[in-house]
Amino acid sequence: MAKEIVNREDNYSQWYNNLVVKADLAESSAVRGCMVIKPYGYSIWEKMQARLDHEFKETGHQNAYFPLFIPKSFFSKEAEHVAGFAKECAVVTHHRLMNDPDGNGVVVDPSAKLEEELIVRPTSETIIWNTYKNWIKSYRDLPILCNQWANVVRWEMRTRLFLRTAEFLWQEGHTAHATRQEAVAEAKKMVHVYADFARDYMAMPVVIGTKSPAERFAGALETYSIEAMMQDGKALQAGTSHFLGQNFAKAFDVKYATKEGGLEYVWATSWGVSTRLMGALIMAHSDNNGLVLPPKLAPIQVVMVPIFKNEEQHAAIIADMEKLKAELKAVGVSSKIDDRDNYRTGYKFAEWELKGVPVRIAIGPRDMENGNVELARRDTLTKESVKREGLADHLLELMDVIQKNIYDKALKFRDANTRTVDTWDEFKVEIEKGGFLLCHWDGTPETEEKIKQETKATIRCIPIDSYVVKEEGKCVYSGKPSHQRVIFARAY
């Protein structure tokens, strides 16, 4: 009873917050706008990290680490970039505390004021490009393909667990290239890495596209993103990859000697995904019973709950479960035996459902006699009696079945909530229903801004893989000519 969560249909936001806390993923911290990621939530993040890190290495990248603090002057160098982040920076002004002369704890020592303020990184382009300047002399030094796993701070006015917190964990890739083509190819490659990860691991379909100029990253020439649809019909930007042109190279004076003996500015990209993916994962699949985790990211793939009346039965069941656990380990399926004696069976069932464990196996005296187990699937909420014999192999196969089913369900939902809209009247009605609207847009920031003001809908992306509709048409708002449909939606 205590762990019951509110209905998704009643209040989606409340359901989400409730779920994050009750499923033991994270909680608000005492620090404004920050969150504590709890062990269970963090273990999911670690699984994401491990897979993404593997992909980065496979595509030729290396990990590195750059400072948390960025001198204020670095920020002044790229005008567009600073404008994009100036309003949400945490600034370090002093380096020492002292006892309060009035005896009230400690105060900031006014004599310890820093010569130059330090900014807690909201992103690392500036500090990294300041460093790359020293690394790059010749075309032989290129490309530089670095990734950093780090935390960043953005002083957001309003925060939500995982989706927008003042401090968050992420990875940021920063690459330097000799040519424009190479940099563009890198930015495209990485957005596809993200899309594949979302599809194959998070079981979350995403649309790959480019951002409209207004939605572009501060300082980028092109921003590629993956956009996912949450179950309330709102869009969530789940990852971005930017072609930065020569903007940062020029700002930090990073030139290389070409093979021909010339001197050129290098071309740059940056790309990142954050703990926001956790929010995406939760909102893409979960239901009123709690979290639904795709097997590939579930910290525990199979949970085993023993049912018994006496110590003799208990010992026999646990022994069998230990055996099954070993069999599962041998085929690469993670499992846990819930042998807690202070909770009843029903409580455990509810709790593991809340935590999103893909499969639950219950074994009781009846099952032991019949050579069966009770198998419950989290994704379908169905139960069936299956043979104990060959169970490990069956579960291994079932993991793929569940992974696919969760993806298919999300894909079906997205397609069902993606509509083609041609008139402004229709647009205003349809946007209220949520989902993606495929519309013609005249390509001007003015129209985009007006639509945003009137409906709160923004251009999520100009699709480049799915939902690509290249055709002549008229802008849904202005009626001016357009060559391709874009995706409008309300977003997180």
Added chain:
RNA sequence: CGGGAUGUAGCGCAGUUGGUAGAGUGCCGCGUUCGGGACGCGGAGGUCGGGUGUUCGAGUCACCUCAUCCCGACCA
């Protein structure tokens, strides 16, 4: 930074015209239970966000202040 609300037990909350600080849940102990969130009995747990004022007396009224949340604004 504008508009609105809320601060009371670990948590989510109730607290009447100002009069001894409350139930639920969770936690600890004992017992009965145990195939879908059990129940009984006992127990621990509070400077009522902070300050000032009014009053014989303030969780309650007034003022100030701090914090949090919601709606805007802001936001790869």
